[in-house]
Amino acid sequence: MQGTPLQSGHIDFFVNGGIIQPGCMQEGNVLACSHHRAPIYYGESINSVPGFWGWSCSSFWEYLIGRCWKSGNQTIMGEHTDPNMRGIFLVITNSQAEYAMGPYSNTIRNFIKMNNDKLQQIAQILLKDVKIISIK
Template sequence: MFDHICVSPPLICPNENVSFWLYTRANENNPHELKVSDTDSIASAPWVKNSPIKILIHGYTGHRDFSPNTEIRPAYMECCDYNIISVDYNKIALEPCYIQAARNTELVGMCLAQLIDEMVQNHGFELGQFHVIGFSLGGQTAGYVSNYLKSGTLNRISGLDPALPLFATMDKLKKLDSSDAHYVDVLHTNALAKGKLESSGHADFYSNGGVVQPGCTSTENQTKSGCDHARAPIYYAESILTTTGFYAKKCYSWMTYIIGWCDLYYRSDEVLYGEYVSENTTGIFFFSTNSEPPYARGPNTLN
């Protein structure tokens, strides 16, 4: 009965189901659509020259004014004079069509790679300017970009609780992993439910153990699992602006953390999670948060 909305278009880009919208401080409330089929739309866009380009990718049921855009885009607007590109593939990520939406992440990644290639090859942008940030299905979408990018390797991908359902696979080409960019950092907030437990990047951060988040309960509009999952973009957005910081400790594995052995064997210095993570940071890390905003608790030595 859902055949009329549950669709998986062919892998052809540009695609009418995938659009890209540029936001800067100059046009924060009037986004500019970027089209590979209309190169003037790229040339005439109100770019902040030589500034970083942050690309935000939503997840299931989302759109350009849905998480992670609603949390992260305003934070960037407040902190920095950046170029923000919001990807919108709402038409092929509609409820109740999760199976098709998961399958369509490859198409979205393919079309985003085409846009980046066009910008780099024909409009003078540097590949090092791009930082792709994907939430849930958007995190897995970010992994597909590298499969189709012709200009080189992305500098950084940040996965925010990358989706688990239909991505429990050994095939690296079908999920986000550390080969997809020079640096891949991943946050886990709802592992074993909506998000993945397995490490997926150069650095994987598990907030409050990565499964459930303090302060999350079921509400009329959201399940507890949905709340746990949604904390990922909230924490990342806070990391852009906070002066307190999310400080994490290294551990060998998630199981080592669960049985309480991390402090016995790993007493290394804490590292900062989020926007300003050092790209020399590698391994598995754990940090705690408050149950309500502000969530960041600062260095553990102060708690």
């Protein structure tokens, strides 16, 4: 991951889980391909008809354990992002141009359900050594 799973701006978008982008597994350098998709997505967002729509989630970790697929609060990512919007948003793309899939729909909901087991496995690996500490 060439980024952070933590909220760092007034609005943060995690695209396709924030790690490996669809279509990059066939490339020689998966991480470079995934990282270089950011400006491609932004460029496409300028004139995209469907748009890169994301749905809200309270945190990246909540997404990893499959708790964010029912959200109805959506916003568009890229050139036309509302500057007053705040929070964390999850975006799913196609594996090749045209990458934008449009607003959150049953198609995206089904995609997320299919990948939920994989996301939960990743979350378990990432969180296995995390200990909750209460400071009083």
